[in-house]
Amino acid sequence: MTTQTQPIQAYSLPTPNGQKVHVMLEELGVPWVYHRIDIGKGEQFAPDFLAISPNNKIPAIVDPEGPGGEPISIFESGAILKYLGLKFGQLYPTDPRQQVKVDEWLFWQVGGFGPMLGQNNHFTLYAPEKIPYAIKRYGEETLRLFRVLNTQLEGRDYIAGDYSIADIASIGWAQSWERYGATRAEHPNVIAWIERLNARPAVARGLAFGKAS
Structure with missing residues (x-):
């Protein structure tokens, strides 16, 4: 089973879309860090956030231990769920x-x-x-x-x-x-x-x- 030593960085809010990632990470039991993106203050348009979420929407994640051991950023909640399910071999079937x-x-x-x-x-x-x-x-x-x-x-x-x-x-x-x-x-x-x-x-x-x- 894949393990995670460095925490996954989650850029999110407690909205229904953000909650998908929160629930998934909690179900997986892997280390993760929450970064609140205050959309009321326009933080979703900050260059640093746009670099990982070009659609300026939450959620997005950065996995410091991505494919080949190199960091990877993922935006769009469905893509994040599928990535995490495939990486950790949980909550996504193999058949x-x-x-x-x-x-x-x-x-x-x-x-x-x-x-x-x-x-x-x-x-x-x-x-x-x-x-x-x-x-x-x-x-x-x-x-x-x-x-x-x-x-x-x-x-x-x-x-x-x-x-x-x-x-x-x-x-x-x-x-x-x-x-x-x-x-x-x-x-x-x-x-x-x-x-x-x-x-x-x-x-x-x-x-x-x-x-x-």
């Missing part, structure tokens, strides 16, 4: 068919579940002008995605079979299910899955990490 299943649901989250819930948040909570069409569109898409996830979890404890980065990618976004209009009656498998993951100590630590900063 090619099962890898496809995990990848499908990882990309479902980064391409749909996260962005659509993010747009829902923006137009419902933060947009200076309340646009009924946008609120309705993203509200309906949010609930559609919760229904998709509920169907996938029918008869399963975890999204892609065994517990994996597919679950870690989605758990932070799913936490606010009540605010999005999801219900126990209509989405029982999702709520049970959320409660199952929240009972994991590493998930609880990862979701809480940085909130007091």
Whole structure:
């Protein structure tokens, strides 16, 4: 099993995207250091951060013990999860068919579940002008995605079979299910899955990490 002697540097915030990396690192039990990037102060545009995250978004990591023993920086949360899973041989399967299943649901989250819930948040909570069409569109898409996830979890404890980065990618976004209009009656498998993951100590630590900063 791969070991880590120098801590992984995580540039992040306790947002649903940042929480993916926090949870993953806690699950792996490897040494890591948290660097808070204050987006309210524009720190995401600092040259040092842009050098590792050219899209000026959190999270990003620097692994001082990357391939060949040389440092490597990675941006985009899905890429970080997959890199860490492959490096440490945990939470990402070795069987090619099962890898496809995990990848499908990882990309479902980064391409749909996260962005659509993010747009829902923006137009419902933060947009200076309340646009009924946008609120309705993203509200309906949010609930559609919760229904998709509920169907996938029918008869399963975890999204892609065994517990994996597919679950870690989605758990932070799913936490606010009540605010999005999801219900126990209509989405029982999702709520049970959320409660199952929240009972994991590493998930609880990862979701809480940085909130007091």
